Amino acid sequence: MTTPSRYPDTIATPVTRELVVKKSRFIAHLVPVRSVAEADEVIASVRRQYWDARHNCTAMVTGLNGDQARSSDDGEPSGTAGIPMLEVLRRRGLTDLVAVVTRYFGGVKLGAGGLIRAYSTAVSEALDDAALLxxxxxxxxxxxxxxxxxxxxxxxxxxxxxxxxxxxxxxxxxxxxxxxxxxxxxxxxxxxxxxxxxxxxxxxxxxxxxxxxxxxxx
Structure with missing residues (x-):
């Protein structure tokens, strides 16, 4: 039997999961969206809700073939948050999805490598809880x-x-x-x-x- 045509998957419902690394809290929010504008609304909503957090870093992939992507480090060192989050979404073969990871600083610096691991792990573990479509x-x-x-x-x-x-x-x-x-x-x-x-x-x-x-x- 011939394999049916495949497109990137998405998630069925929003997911939130928290990760603690050296006293810093990383709260991952994953939300299915249908457009960049809808993703921007989700990001704005999370930033309003977690206004007191030091960082609300983002990554999104949209479009039927996942051909639109964007990320932001939101004040973290360049390349340590948004891009690692985006790479997780890409690696999982997903689209029409926005990820926002809220960080409450715990007083211990993690370094570039530690930040990359923390942000990517926060998204990856949240995806483990997600129901795929x-x-x-x-x-x-x-x-x-x-x-x-x-x-x-x-x-x-x-x-x-x-x-x-x-x-x-x-x-x-x-x-x-x-x-x-x-x-x-x-x-x-x-x-x-x-x-x-x-x-x-x-x-x-x-x-x-x-x-x-x-x-x-x-």
Whole structure:
């Protein structure tokens, strides 16, 4: 079977996790976003909430293919906070996500290497708590079935969808029962072949448009 097209993943819901390194508190906030403007709103909100913190460092990746990225050290030595945070997001293959790490200084200097480790670890550990959403390009496939066969084909299509990472859509009834599925684009030929096999060659799918769908991770 051909592997479906892949896009960078994102996270389902916001996550917050705290890390303490030599008395400094690093509070990582991860929030899914759909645009740079939305990410900026999240950053502004965190900075208002943690106004008394010494640093609120940021990293974001946005766009379907993760082609927009930005980071800020927010007063930490250059390259010790924002870039390490961004590298974690990149390494995990994520997009449409903003990370803000709030630091309350504990009185002990960590040095450049210590800061890099602390900021990257704060983001990495927060991501370990996150529920991932996998992005897939799915193709609409409609199948019109005589009413006499609708129950059997309904069961077969649902089983196929579950086994192949597809989404079972709506069913409409008219002169026939019309089933809609959203299937991985790369396996449309496999779907047609399996449909022909289960219907003794009497059924063929009619394909429509494609859309990007967020599918819960394993």
């Amino acid at each position: 996998h992005r897939r390009e799915l193709l609409e496939a409609r199948v019109d079935v005589p009413h006499a066969d609708a129950g059997r084909i309904d069961n077969a299509l649902r089983e196929w969808a579950t086994a192949h990472g597809a989404s079972f859509g709506d069913v409409t009834y008219g002169t026939s029962a019309s089933f809609a599925l959203w299937i991985p684009l790369a396996i449309k030929e496999e779907f047609a072949a399996d449909l022909a096999a289960v219907s003794a060659g009497s059924l063929l799918p009619v394909y429509g448009s494609t859309r990007i769908v967020d599918v819960p991770g394993d």
